[in-house]
Amino acid sequence: MKKIIIIGGSHAGVHAAFTLRNQIPDAKIDIFSDESHYPYHRPPLSKKSLQEESCLDDILLKPKALYIKNNITFHTDSPVTNIDSHNSVIHAQNKNFEYDKLIIATGGTPRTLEIDGVASQDILYIRNFDDAQKLKNKLLNAHSVLIIGGGYIGLETAASLRVKGKDVTVIEAANRILNRVLCPIMSDYYQSYHESKGVNFIINDQIVNAKKQTSGYQLKTKKGEMISANIIIVGIGIVPTIKLAEEIGINCSNGIEVNQYCQTNIDNIYAIGDCSNYYHERYGQALRIESVQNATEQARVCSSHISGNPFKEPVVPWFWSDQYDLNLKMVGLNIGYEEIIIRGDINNHKFTCFYIAENKVVAADAVNSPGEFMAAKIIITKNKKVDLNILRDQSLSISEVMKLWEL
Amino acid sequence: MGIITFIDINGQSKETIPTNEVNLMQLAVNNNILGIDAECGGCCSCATCHVVINNKLDIIPKAQGDELELLNFVPNKEDNSRLSCQVLIDETLNDLIVEVKSA
Numbered sequence: 199m200k201k202i203i204i205i206g207g208s209h210a211g212v213h214a215a216f217t218l219r220n221q222i223p224d225a226k227i228d229i230f231s232d233e234s235h236y237p238y239h240r241p242p243l244s245k246k247s248l249q250e251e252s253c254l255d256d257i258l259l260k261p262k263a264l265y266i267k268n269n270i271t272f273h274t275d276s277p278v279t280n281i282d283s284h285n286s287v288i289h290a291q292n293k294n295f296e297y298d299k300l301i302i303a304t305g306g307t308p309r310t311l312e313i314d315g316v317a318s319q320d321i322l323y324i325r326n327f328d329d330a331q332k333l334k335n336k337l338l339n340a341h342s343v344l345i346i347g348g349g350y351i352g353l354e355t356a357a358s359l360r361v362k363g364k365d366v367t368v369i370e371a372a373n374r375i376l377n378r379v380l381c382p383i384m385s386d387y388y389q390s391y392h393e394s395k396g397v398n399f400i401i402n403d404q405i406v407n408a409k410k411q412t413s414g415y416q417l418k419t420k421k422g423e424m425i426s427a428n429i430i431i432v433g434i435g436i437v438p439t440i441k442l443a444e445e446i447g448i449n450c451s452n453g454i455e456v457n458q459y460c461q462t463n464i465d466n467i468y469a470i471g472d473c474s475n476y477y478h479e480r481y482g483q484a485l486r487i488e489s490v491q492n493a494t495e496q497a498r499v500c501s502s503h504i505s506g507n508p509f510k511e512p513v514v515p516w517f518w519s520d521q522y523d524l525n526l527k528m529v530g531l532n533i534g535y536e537e538i539i540i541r542g543d544i545n546n547h548k549f550t551c552f553y554i555a556e557n558k559v560v561a562a563d564a565v566n567s568p569g570e571f572m573a574a575k576i577i578i579t580k581n582k583k584v585d586l587n588i589l590r591d592q593s594l595s596i597s598e599v600m601k602l603w604e605l
Numbered sequence: 606m607g608i609i610t611f612i613d614i615n616g617q618s619k620e621t622i623p624t625n626e627v628n629l630m631q632l633a634v635n636n637n638i639l640g641i642d643a644e645c646g647g648c649c650s651c652a653t654c655h656v657v658i659n660n661k662l663d664i665i666p667k668a669q670g671d672e673l674e675l676l677n678f679v680p681n682k683e684d685n686s687r688l689s690c691q692v693l694i695d696e697t698l699n700d701l702i703v704e705v706k707s708a
């Protein structure tokens with residue numbers, strides 16, 4: 199009987215466990231989590247569950263009973279403290295647990311920020327359920343919120359808090375929000391939309407220090423602006439959790455390095471999800487991607503490898519983000535794009551940005567356009583050089599475009 | 606509440622009994638039905654909960670709106686394709702047979 203141990207019980211680890219259970223009915227499967235909760239969906243933490251009364255049960259990945267029913271042992275409050283790869287054991291709960299295959303699915307932790315004058319416990323992050331609870335409690339007595347970082351988490355949080363009627367300021371160090379992930383047109387669009395909902399933006403600036411006030415802080419920026427805020431939330435990205443792997447000589451660089459099967463340089467140790475720097479055959483390079491889809495795809499790939507099922511390359515990366523009534527779905531990788539083609543109607547908040555490189559569609563951002571998103575997914579996967587004038591012709595529907603491209 | 610049968614992606618059939626699930630996707634997830642990944646958690650964003658329902662057509666409405674837009678580009682879409690996260694569960698679904706398709 200195969201013993202499989204999974205470190206980290208979230209999107210990646212749980213998906214791997216249940217996939218493996220289906221593939222290897224008699225395997226012994228244990229998941230170790232340092233959290234005290236059963237696994238839950240993380241995306242709602244900055245979206246729906248921040249806006250509404252909600253409890254953990256509403257967002258659980260699977261009901262508790264299902265772990266028992268599938269003979270998957272889930273250890274809560276059980277951080278794994280080290281791996282001994284020579285003896286194939288991990289250490290947790292002051293005990294050793296043996297494995298034949300080990301899957302590291304430890305995700306990441308928020309990149310932290312120190313602000314001169316602010317006590318570190320007054321700087322909030324949103325990564326796990328407890329973080330979100332802490333924020334919700336503080337919000338009860340707060341009116342004004344400063345969000346540091348104009349990435350997805352920061353902006354989703356801004357939207358959720360505006361919906362709740364809070365005063366929201368977002369400060370971004372770069373010269374536009376979402377600059378790491380979207381083209382300038384999209385950044386402008388999102389900033390204007392947030393502004394129309396009453397969010398205040400400070401761009402290309404940073405907090406330098408702060409003074410405590412009766413309720414919250416008075417903060418000063420590099421350019422001399424002053425902001426008052428009852429609450430400070432930081433969303434400036436995550437740092438992959440790689441310590442356990444690094445300690446035993448597994449190659450790490452921006453995450454745990456793995457091949458196309460999610461294997462590390464130690465054969466029976468795998469890494470999946472936010473913590474892995476995965477070699478994408480499609481792109482001929484290693485990429486560390488933070489998304490639910492990436493976590494589930496890698497879980498699938500690694501499970502198939504462990505159970506001896508055929509390898510199926512991960513589908514092109516995609517991601518979604520909900521802010522107000524805008525549903526954004528992004529697909530592909532826009533690194534190195536040369537041109538943008540917009541279809542749809544920006545003023546009506548239903549449009550798609552297609553990113554073009556070498557006469558191919560390489561990525562797309564679809565706002566309130568699920569059909570264009572699904573079409574883009576197919577187009578990008580086919581990776582074919584196309585006549586772009588056809589895409590520019592807005593009198594053609596996206597399915598007609600695909601027909602003309604013979605896709 | 607009666608029985609709802611899923612035929613998973615490998616053709617295995619499995620009978621399930623809803624307890625407090627709101628939609629068919631949740632029922633599938635709670636019963637570990639192979640092929641329902643439900644990556645977006647049911648917010649009609651991913652189409653990884655694609656099913657085909659060929660019986661009880663009188664009570665299962667056709668897909669519409671965003672759901673239909675997504676489905677129109679799912680490679681193996683059929684006439685009676687649905688995203689299972691958009692099909693609400695109630696007593697009328699007794700004896701339903703749900704065939705899981707890949708996204």
Ligand SMILES: Cc1cc2nc3c(=O)[nH]c(=O)nc-3n(C[C@H](O)[C@H](O)[C@H](O)COP(=O)(O)OP(=O)(O)OC[C@H]3O[C@@H](n4cnc5c(N)ncnc54)[C@H](O)[C@@H]3O)c2cc1C
Nearest residue numbers: 206208209210232240241277278304305471472488489490
């Ligand atoms: C607020 C928020 C909103 C998001 N919104 C979206 C979205 O809209 N769409 C999308 O696609 N993605 C979204 N994401 C990203 C998505 O949630 C992550 O990509 C996903 O959670 C990655 O899953 P994972 O299992 O790799 O890692 P994680 O979810 O980070 O889980 C890793 C787990 O391992 C545990 N762990 C770490 N070290 C140890 C140890 N030594 N021993 C035991 N346990 C350990 C951690 O505590 C954690 O529970 C969002 C994330 C957040 C925080």
Ligand code: FES
Nearest residue numbers: 647649651652690
């Ligand atoms: S679960 Fe994503 S569309 Fe149904």
